[in-house]
Amino acid sequence: MPEKNQAALDFLLTRRSRPAKTLTTPVPSREELVPILTAGARTPDHGKLEPWRFIVLERGALERLAGEVMARGAARGEAPDRIEKVYRQFADSHLTVAVVSAPKPSEKVPEIEQVYSAGAVCLSLLNAALAAGWGANWLSGWACHDPEFLAVALGISADESVAGFIHIGTETVAPPERPRPDIDTITTWVSA
Numbered sequence: 001m002p003e004k005n006q007a008a009l010d011f012l013l014t015r016r017s018r019p020a021k022t023l024t025t026p027v028p029s030r031e032e033l034v035p036i037l038t039a040g041a042r043t044p045d046h047g048k049l050e051p052w053r054f055i056v057l058e059r060g061a062l063e064r065l066a067g068e069v070m071a072r073g074a075a076r077g078e079a080p081d082r083i084e085k086v087y088r089q090f091a092d093s094h095l096t097v098a099v100v101s102a103p104k105p106s107e108k109v110p111e112i113e114q115v116y117s118a119g120a121v122c123l124s125l126l127n128a129a130l131a132a133g134w135g136a137n138w139l140s141g142w143a144c145h146d147p148e149f150l151a152v153a154l155g156i157s158a159d160e161s162v163a164g165f166i167h168i169g170t171e172t173v174a175p176p177e178r179p180r181p182d183i184d185t186i187t188t189w190v191s192a
């Protein structure tokens with residue numbers, strides 16, 4: 001019989017994000033964040049290319065980004081409510097990790113597999129933060145997909161992108177559980 005890790009299974013069967021707008025201080029210290037980043041980077045990676053990296057955004061950087069969202073949102077012609085939403089994402093956060101997808105040239109590993117790996121890093125990082133007792137949330141928003149914003153605000157190069165912003169903090173309210181997929185509906189069993 002395989003040896004079961006019941007605590008890990010229980011965590012995976014009950015884990016859920018905590019909405020970023022409900023997170024507050026304290027946030028993990030640098031020392032506390034390192035094992036969370038380490039777990040995030042412990043992720044399947046075809047060819048061991050490490051096609052991702054982290055940018056840890058602390059309070060001062062998040063305030064700067066919020067200001068840059070206002071300027072870039074206006075330049076893009078975004079509606080005020082869409083600017084405000086992304087502004088709040090950074091202005092209200094005290095710690096955010098940008099997971100950068102940075103595909104490497106490879107004859108063996110298609111770029112899409114490297115991007116999938118960056119998405120897997122996001123979930124691993126999110127789960128590690130939750131498992132460490134923090135509230136955490138994976139968000140994107142228009143700024144996440146705006147190469148000009150990313151270049152100016154974060155120094156992201158043209159061949160990189162942001163797979164997600166993982167906001168981490170202390171939860172203030174437990175969100176209600178949301179409906180989960182029906183496994184029978186999404187699963188096909190093939191036996192021959």
Ligand SMILES: Cc1cc2nc3c(=O)[nH]c(=O)nc-3n(C[C@H](O)[C@H](O)[C@H](O)COP(=O)(O)O)c2cc1C
Pocket residue numbers: 015016017018019137138139140141163164
């Ligand atoms: C790539 C990606 C981007 C997302 N971006 C947003 C976003 O910008 N705004 C939002 O409200 N939710 C966004 N979500 C959804 C949140 O992460 C949401 O909290 C999550 O689906 C809750 O799932 P969980 O409870 O299973 O962790 C995104 C999810 C993914 C996978």
